[in-house]
Every structure is written in structure tokens, then in C-alpha cells.
Amino acid sequence: MVSLPGSTAVAGIGATEFSKQSGRSELQLAAEAVFAALDDAGLSPSDVDGLVTYTQDTNQEIAVAREVGIGDLTFFSRVHYGGGAACGTVLHAAMAVATGVAETVVCYRAFNERSGRRFGQPDARIGGEPSSQGLEMSWHVPYGLMTPAAWVAMFARRYMHAYGVTSEDFGRVAVAMRRHAATNPAAWFHGRPITLEEHQASRWIAEPLHLLDCCQESDGAVALVVTSAERARDLRRSPALISAAAQGAGAGQLMMTSYYRDDMTGLPEMGVVGRRLWEQSGLGPADIQTAILYDHFTPFVLTQLEELGFCGRGEARDFVAGGGIEIDGRLPVNPHGGQLGEAYIHGMNGIAEAVRQIRGTSVNQVAAVRNVLVTAGTGVPTSGLVLSAE
Amino acid sequence: MTATAEADLHDRLMALAERQIAVGEVRGVAAADPVNLPMIRHWAAAMGDANPVYTDAEAAAGSAHGEIVAPPAMIQVWTMPGVVRDGRQATTPVDDVLRALDGSGYTGVVATNCEQTYHRYLRLGERLVPATRFTGLAGPKRTALGEGYFVTWNITWYSQDEPVADMLFRVLKFRPRERKTKPEAREPYPLKPAINRDTAFFWEGVGRGELLIQRCADCGELRHPPGPVCPSCRSVERTHVVASGVGEVYSYVVHHNPPVPGRSTPFVVAVVELPEGVRIVGNVVDCPPEEVGIGMQVRVTYRQMDDELILPMWVPQES
Numbered sequence: 121m122v123s124l125p126g127s128t129a130v131a132g133i134g135a136t137e138f139s140k141q142s143g144r145s146e147l148q149l150a151a152e153a154v155f156a157a158l159d160d161a162g163l164s165p166s167d168v169d170g171l172v173t174y175t176q177d178t179n180q181e182i183a184v185a186r187e188v189g190i191g192d193l194t195f196f197s198r199v200h201y202g203g204g205a206a207c208g209t210v211l212h213a214a215m216a217v218a219t220g221v222a223e224t225v226v227c228y229r230a231f232n233e234r235s236g237r238r239f240g241q242p243d244a245r246i247g248g249e250p251s252s253q254g255l256e257m258s259w260h261v262p263y264g265l266m267t268p269a270a271w272v273a274m275f276a277r278r279y280m281h282a283y284g285v286t287s288e289d290f291g292r293v294a295v296a297m298r299r300h301a302a303t304n305p306a307a308w309f310h311g312r313p314i315t316l317e318e319h320q321a322s323r324w325i326a327e328p329l330h331l332l333d334c335c336q337e338s339d340g341a342v343a344l345v346v347t348s349a350e351r352a353r354d355l356r357r358s359p360a361l362i363s364a365a366a367q368g369a370g371a372g373q374l375m376m377t378s379y380y381r382d383d384m385t386g387l388p389e390m391g392v393v394g395r396r397l398w399e400q401s402g403l404g405p406a407d408i409q410t411a412i413l414y415d416h417f418t419p420f421v422l423t424q425l426e427e428l429g430f431c432g433r434g435e436a437r438d439f440v441a442g443g444g445i446e447i448d449g450r451l452p453v454n455p456h457g458g459q460l461g462e463a464y465i466h467g468m469n470g471i472a473e474a475v476r477q478i479r480g481t482s483v484n485q486v487a488a489v490r491n492v493l494v495t496a497g498t499g500v501p502t503s504g505l506v507l508s509a510e
Numbered sequence: 511m512t513a514t515a516e517a518d519l520h521d522r523l524m525a526l527a528e529r530q531i532a533v534g535e536v537r538g539v540a541a542a543d544p545v546n547l548p549m550i551r552h553w554a555a556a557m558g559d560a561n562p563v564y565t566d567a568e569a570a571a572g573s574a575h576g577e578i579v580a581p582p583a584m585i586q587v588w589t590m591p592g593v594v595r596d597g598r599q600a601t602t603p604v605d606d607v608l609r610a611l612d613g614s615g616y617t618g619v620v621a622t623n624c625e626q627t628y629h630r631y632l633r634l635g636e637r638l639v640p641a642t643r644f645t646g647l648a649g650p651k652r653t654a655l656g657e658g659y660f661v662t663w664n665i666t667w668y669s670q671d672e673p674v675a676d677m678l679f680r681v682l683k684f685r686p687r688e689r690k691t692k693p694e695a696r697e698p699y700p701l702k703p704a705i706n707r708d709t710a711f712f713w714e715g716v717g718r719g720e721l722l723i724q725r726c727a728d729c730g731e732l733r734h735p736p737g738p739v740c741p742s743c744r745s746v747e748r749t750h751v752v753a754s755g756v757g758e759v760y761s762y763v764v765h766h767n768p769p770v771p772g773r774s775t776p777f778v779v780a781v782v783e784l785p786e787g788v789r790i791v792g793n794v795v796d797c798p799p800e801e802v803g804i805g806m807q808v809r810v811t812y813r814q815m816d817d818e819l820i821l822p823m824w825v826p827q828e829s
Contacts, residue, residue, distance in 0.1 A: 242770045250706040258703035259735045262821055263793045264770040265779040266701070270763050274781060278761035281804045321533060323601050324776075327764035327799075331601065379781045380735065380789050384761060 125400045128214040129352035129359035130507065132161025132345035133472040138308050138463030141235040142339035150179045150230035151187040153341035157226060158188075161345045162356030168345075170195035170225030172212045174205040174466065179230055195222035199367075201375065202239075203416060203497030204389075206467030207505040211365035213346035223347060229468040230341030238337055242266045253375060260377050269334050269417060270326035271376045272499055276419035277328055278384040283434035285422070287328055289441070291319035293418040294332045294460055296446045296453070301461025304483050308336060309461045333418040335459035342468035344475070353510075360478040363491065363508040364400035368392030369501035376499050387420065387427045390495065393504040394428040401506045403491055405429045408506075410477050410486040411451055412470035412494040415458040420498035421445070428493065447484055455484035467496045474507050519614055520650065522798060523659065526610055527647035530603040535666070538600040538640040541588045545580050545636045553584050579631035585667060585675045588632075589640040602642035604663045608683065609767070613775040616658055616683040623662075623680035629673060636669045645678075658684030699815035700771040708738045711750055716820050721753040721810050723788055734788040756827065757782040759806040760789060764799040772815075778802050782824055793823045801826075 134156025136142065136149050158165060168190045171181040181196040195216040199205035206229070213225035233239060246257050246266065260266065265274070279285055298314045301307035314332060322331035352359035370388030372381040381388065398404055405428065413424045422436035430451055431439045439445070445453035456462045456473035463469055474492040476482040494505040543549070547565065554564050559581060562569035570578040580588075611617075632638075642665050649659030662680040666673050705713050715722035724736035727747035731740060739746055762780035769775060778794040780802065794802050795811070808824040815821055 241768055244700045244702075244771050248702065248704055250704040254704040255706060255709055256735065258705070258709070260779075260791050262701045262703045262815075262819070263779050263791060263823075264701065264765055264773040264777055265763070265791060266770060267765075267768065270765050270779065273763040274761050274779070277763060277804070278781075281761070321536065323606050324764070324766040326766065327776075331767075377791070379761070379791065384781070 124214060124218050124365060125363050125402075126361055126508075127349055128217045128346060128362045129349045130210065130344050130362065130471070130475050131347050131352040131355050131357060131359055132157040132159075132163065133342070133475045134158070134160050135306075135342045135465075135469065135472060136340045138306065138338050138340040138465070138469070139234075140308070140337070140339060142232055146230050146232055146236070146341075147179045147183055147187060149232070149339070149341035150177075150184050150228050150343070153230060153343035154184060154188050154226055154228055157343035157345045160357060163224060163345060165189040166191055167224050168226050169193055170213060170216050170222030172197045172199065172209040172225060172227045174198065174202075174209070174229055175200040176202060176205070176466075177229055177231070179228075184228065195225060199503070201497065201501040203414060203466045204500040204502035206414070206471060206496035206503060207365060207494055208367045208496065208503035209468075210344060210346060210362065210471065210505055211367060211503060214362050214365050217346060217348055223351070225346045226343055227346060227468070228341065228343040229466050231466070232339045233464060234337040234339050236339070240267060240269065240334070240337060256374050256377070265377070267326065268376065269329050272417040272419060273326040273329045274377070274379060275384055275423075275499065276417070279419060279423065280328060282385045283437065285437050287320065287330065288316060289422065289437040290328075290333050290418040291316050291330070292440045293415065293421045293445065294319050296440070296443070297415060297458040297460035300447055300455050300484055301457025304457050304462060306483075307457040307462040308338065309457065329417060329419075335416045335464045338463040338465060340463055340465050340469075342465045342472050344468070344471055358479050358510065360475040360507040361510065362505060363403065364397040364506040365503070366393045366396035366400065367501070367503045368396065373501060378499070385423070386433070387423050387498055389500075389502050390424055390427040390498060390504070393495070393502055397493065397504050397506050398429075401491070401508070403506060407491050408451065408493045409489045410455060410492055411453050412474050412492065413453050413458075414467050414470070414495045414498050414502075415454060415460050416464065416497065418460070421453065424495060424498060425451075428495075447486070452486050455482055455486060470494055471505065474505070478507050478509050518798060523607075523610060523614070523647060527607060527644070530607055530644040531646070533603040533644065535641045535643045536600070536603050538589065538602065538642060540639045541637055543588075545588060545632045545634055545638070547578065547634060549587065550578075550580050550584065553587060554581060557581075575631060578634055580633075582628035582631065582675070583626070585626060585628065585677070588638045589667065602663075603644040604642060604661065606766075607644060607647060607661055609775065611659060611661070611683040613769070615685050615774070618655060618658070618684040618686045620655065620682050620684070621679070622660065622682050623678060625678040627676045629675060632669065632674060638667045638669055638674070641666050641668060653682060653684060655682070656684040656687045658682045696816045698817075699819050701773075702819060709736060712736060715750070715752075716812065716822050719812055721755055721822055722750040723753050723784070723786055725749050725751050732786055732788055734790055751786070753784055753786055753810070755810040757784045757790070757808055757810075757824065759794065759802065759804055759808060761804060762794065762802055764802070780808075780824060782808060792821070794825070795823045796825045
């Protein structure tokens with residue numbers, strides 16, 4: 121059997137600027153990010169033989185290949201379930217490289233999520249089709265339960281009830297992310313930290329979530345170059361070895377409204393991912409120097425700390441209360457500012473930050489980083505990575 | 511609306527107003543540009559104000575000001591957001607009140623008062639920061655436009671930390687008079703469920719005023735949401751039971767933003783646990799959102815959304 125851990129690496133990262141109005145097409149953003157990632161790796165478009173993106177991306181692999189001048193493709197693949205796809209794209213790429221299906225695969229995500237189609241806005245069409253997803257949505261959308269914030273708020277309310285968690289506990293996550301973004305020039309909220317009081321005073325989106333519990337909406341693109349560890353060692357940058365990569369869905373899983381399972385206070389699909397990551401890498405929470413935890417909404421950052429074993433059930437509020445996830449805390453989370461602070465590129469910008477942390481080139485560099493854990497979208501079928509230094 | 515519902519709405523609005531008053535002054539985003547000559551020149555030209563102290567450095571040097579100053583009445587211009595919102599606007603304590611009024615049918619708006627006080631002239635290069643205080647809600651009042659509420663707020667502009675101008679602003683948010691329509695004509699409800707052969711029984715039941723739970727005809731397992739194959743015994747033989755119609759709120763959200771088509775905000779959506787052992791999602795209605803809580807006992811009710819669709823919803827059991 122081909123073994124995944126350690127045999128592949130992220131050799132290049134690239135991104136456009138993160139904005140609210142890119143002023144150009146999503147395809148152009150994709151091409152720019154792919155060029156930047158290839159330049160970073162020291163590769164040319166002719167070296168690429170595989171492309172992976174999200175099912176939600178509007179730019180077909182062949183269209184990106186045409187713009188960038190990539191020739192023959194031997195591998196192309198899409199990963200489903202919104203932001204849950206992020207680390208899954210790297211998993212697909214790594215599997216293709218490890219099995220010899222492709223040599224160099226670029227993963228990309230490009231969108232005008234703020235100036236174009238906004239995921240945070242209600243879309244009456246999502247419940248309209250009798251596909252399995254349309255039928256699933258039809259148990260919720262007719263009641264006006266149709267925005268990601270509201271879907272997550274339903275879990276958050278039960279979590280608060282079960283563990284005595286408060287809105288301030290969620291707010292501390294937002295404050296930490298904005299603190300990190302404040303010193304990251306690439307972040308939309310560069311130079312704009314917030315206080316817990318400002319979090320509390322921000323308007324309601326879907327109680328118990330305030331505006332500042334919700335990540336921003338962004339235009340931009342990120343691309344990652346995945347190749348064999350052996351080849352990556354000969355390229356321009358130190359490789360970020362893929363020590364583990366996993367996808368996960370749980371029993372009784374729905375897209376984002378898994379309200380019918382026994383418990384609503386955990387993220388079983390992230391538990392699946394976490395167990396696989398620890399098994400594959402032979403590592404555990406104590407071996408991780410910094411983590412990139414998907415932060416589209418603050419409550420699930422707490423749940424992930426518990427689900428991945430960084431603390432016990434119901435203990436994340438204490439973990440966070442002492443500044444535990446801040447840059448100088450016991451587990452710095454999202455040193456780039458996350459999606460709450462840097463940009464919402466559906467989790468791909470977090471993978472790029474993980475690579476910078478491994479290289480030692482982040483603007484908010486954590487000391488002596490050996491291993492970084494990365495997660496993808498929460499509340500949906502998801503994915504994760506452990507990246508490691510040589 | 512019934513008289514009780516009107517009274518509830520009024521109480522909710524006044525409670526919201528009280529909370530927003532308590533929020534106090536909230537600082538907004540600093541002006542995109544400092545006080546500057548090009549904008550002054552455009553404004554003065556548009557207003558037909560030829561006073562050279564606003565545009566002519568030499569004339570201004572010889573005036574009491576000693577330098578160019580901005581026309582005081584321009585005060586709002588400096589911090590007014592552009593037509594294209596870029597996401598950098600700050601929220602103010604007024605937003606929630608206006609949104610609540612919009613959501614309650616007071617969708618019309620007309621400005622009624624604007625009183626500005628200028629503490630001193632502004633010089634070129636000063637960068638202003640607005641700060642907003644919500645100060646009052648009064649109503650409902652009958653007006654020629656329709657019934658409405660007067661909403662009042664104050665903006666203070668700061669240069670550094672010095673207040674340089676104040677403004678009291680008041681609008682009337684009113685319910686536009688309804689045009690007479692035929693009583694049977696209903697707007698189609700925009701949030702329709704997709705229905706197929708696996709789920710049709712549920713919606714047909716709702717149409718008859720029955721809440722149905724799928725039951726496996728072989729092993730008897732109850733299941734919601736329903737599906738074509740029993741996950742316990744693989745049977746495709748399905749039947750259903752009529753639920754008792756009571757339940758308990760297991761979790762809930764109060765949706766405020768963004769607006770949802772076919773709905774006025776805020777509204778409550780809950781996961782309701784039924785004594786039969788399944789959960790179902792629905793709205794909690796006829797109950798102020800702040801009175802909804804986990805563990806609340808509810809019973810089913812049915813609401814006609816348009817000519818075709820009926821939705822099961824939940825009301826407090828004691829009502």
C-alpha cells in the first residue's frame with residue numbers, strides 16, 4: 121500500500137490581495153494565485169499535471185489551466201461541502217502524487233465572495249430542488265433557517281446551555297483573531313483590533329451570535345502547490361511535509377444542520393478527522409506548536425479545541441479565557457488572524473499560513489514550529505492536515 | 511394584527527429602544543479623507559456659496575480665521591458613507607431600531623428634524639470621527655402618511671477628542687397605508703420546500719393538520735427527517751404515526767440579520783424534541799423571542815403561508 125504520511129509536501133503558496141471588491145473576475149483571481157504559488161515554488165505552469173478545487177468554485181480546472189498555460193492534465197478533482205473542502209483539496213492532491221497519478225498538483229480557491237455571490241445572504245433557491253441536499257434543506261429553509269450564521273447559532277445555543285458558556289466566551293475568540301490580524305499587513309483588519317466590549321455591543325445576527333462572532337466576507341484567491349517530498353526538497357522553498365491529511369463525515373451527518381444526532385454540542389465529523397490525523401502522523405495535541413482552526417463563526421473554535429483533544433469537553437471556555445489561543449498563549453491559533461481577521465477564503469488562506477509557520481516566515485511567527493494542525497469548515501463534512509518541518 | 515400582538519410589538523420596540531439608549535455613544539469609522547479644499551470647492555459651488563474664506567487662501571489669511579475654513583453646514587459631508595458600501599462602515603445603536611421597525615411593517619421613512627450645532631470652524635487637514643447616540647423612540651402616532659414611530663438620534667463629530675459639531679436627527683418610520691386588495695389574493699410565500707415521493711406524506715399530513723413521523727413498517731423505528739430506506743433494517747416499507755403534537759425546545763435561534771424573504775425579523779427557529787423520540791425544526795410563534803428558552807414546552811400549530819403551503823409551527827403550551 122502506498123503510504124501518505126511524509127511522502128508529499130506543500131512546496132509553494134500564492135495569493136491575491138484580500139479585499140471587498142477585487143474588481144476582476146474570479147477566473148483572473150484564480151490564475152493570479154496559481155502563478156504566485158508556482159513562482160513561490162520555483163516551478164512553471166508546464167510542471168503542473170493536476171488541479172484540485174472545491175465543488176463550489178466557479179472556475180473549472182480546464183479554465184484555470186487555459187489561463188495559466190498548463191498543458192496536459194492527468195488528474196483533476198473537486199471536493200464538496202463548502203469550506204469543509206479546504207484541507208481535502210490537499211488530501212486529494214497528496215493522494216494523486218503519492219500514487220503516481222500526478223507529479224505536481226495545484227489546489228486553488230478563488231471567489232468574489234463579497235462583491236459577487238455572498239454566502240451569508242439568504243438564497244430562496246437552496247431548498248427548491250428535490251436533490252438529496254434540496255430535500256435536506258427543505259426541513260429548515262421554509263422556516264427561514266437559511267443562513268450559515270443561523271445554522272451555527274443553533275449548535276452554539278445548545279453548547280452554551282450544556283456547558284454554561286457565554287457570549288463573552290465566544291467574544292474572546294474574536295478578540296484573539298483580531299489581535300493577530302492587527303499585526304498582519306495582508307489582513308483586511310490590519311491595524312484594527314477589537315475589545316470584548318465592542319464584541320458585546322455589535323448587533324445581533326442570529327442570537328446567540330453577534331456580528332463580531334461572524335467572519336468577514338472577502339474577495340480573493342489562494343493556491344497551493346503539492347508535490348512529492350523528494351521533489352520539494354530540490355525546489356526554492358523548504359518543504360512543508362504533509363504528515364497527515366484526512367476527510368471526515370459523521371454518522372447522521374447533514375450538510376450544516378446535523379440537529380438530529382444524539383448530541384448537538386460536539387463536531388463528530390471533526391472528531392473523525394482528528395483521530396485520523398493523530399493516527400497517520402503519530403503525533404498528538406502536545407506535538408502541535410500552532411493550529412489553524414477554521415473560524416467562520418467563533419463558537420466552533422471552542423468545539424474544535426475539545427474535539428481535537430487540546431482540552432476536555434466543556435473546557436474550551438477556560439482554555440480561551442486565559443488567552444490560551446493568543447499568539448503568546450499555550451496554543452497560538454490562527455496567527456494570521458483567521459477568517460475573522462485576515463480574510464474568508466474558505467479556509468485556504470489558513471493552509472498558506474500553516475506553510476509560512478513551518479517555513480518560519482510568518483509575520484506573526486510562533487517560535488520553534490515543528491508541526492501545525494489545520495482544519496477546514498466546521499459543522500459540515502470536513503477535512504484536516506498536519507504539516508511538519510523537515 | 512390583533513390588539514394583543516400590537517401591544518406586544520409596542521412593548522418589544524420600547525424595550526429595544528431602552529436598551530439602545532443604554533448603549534450610549536458609539537464611535538463610528540473615521541472620515542475617509544481629512545477636511546480638504548477640493549471637497550469644499552465642489553460643495554461651495556453646488557450650494558452657490560461664494561464666500562472666499564472657504565476657498566481663497568489669500569482672502570482667508572486676511573479674515574478673522576487667518577486661514578481657509580470649511581463651511582460649517584458641510585459637517586455631514588465629511589463622514590458620510592459612499593453609495594457603494596465597502597464594509598468599513600461601523601454599526602450604530604440606531605441600526606437595530608430601524609431594522610426592527612422595518613421588520614414590523616414600518617417600512618416608510620421620512621426625515622422630520624435636523625438640528626445642527628457647530629462649536630467652531632474646521633480647518634484643512636482635520637480628520638473627523640462621528641459618534642452616534644440613540645436618544646429616543648416615540649409612538650405609535652397617527653400621521654397623514656400612516657401610523658408610525660419617531661426615531662431620534664444624535665451625532666457628535668470629534669476632531670481628535672474635541673467635539674466640533676452636534677446634530678439631532680429625527681425620522682418618522684411609518685406603515686404605508688395599505689392599498690385595498692382582494693382578500694383571497696395572497697403573495698406567494700418564497701421559501702417553498704422541495705418535495706419528492708419520500709417526503710410527500712409529511713406535507714400532505716401538514717395540509718390535513720396532522721404532524722406525521724415516518725415509521726418503518728417492518729421494525730417500527732421512527733425517523734425524522736424521513737428517507738426511503740430504514741437505516742436499522744433496510745426495509746423500504748414505510749408507514750407513519752401521527753405525533754402527539756407536543757414537544758420541548760431543544761435549541762433555538764433568534765434570527766435578526768440579514769433579512770429573510772417572506773419573513774419579518776426578529777423570528778425564532780427552534781429544534782423541537784418530540785416525546786416520540788425524534789426532533790423537528792420549526793418556528794416558535796405567538797411568543798416574544800426573549801421568552802423562548804431551552805426546555806420550553808410547546809405544541810404544534812399550523813400556519814397558512816400562501817394559497818398552497820401550510821407550515822407546522824410551535825406555540826407555548828400554556829397559551
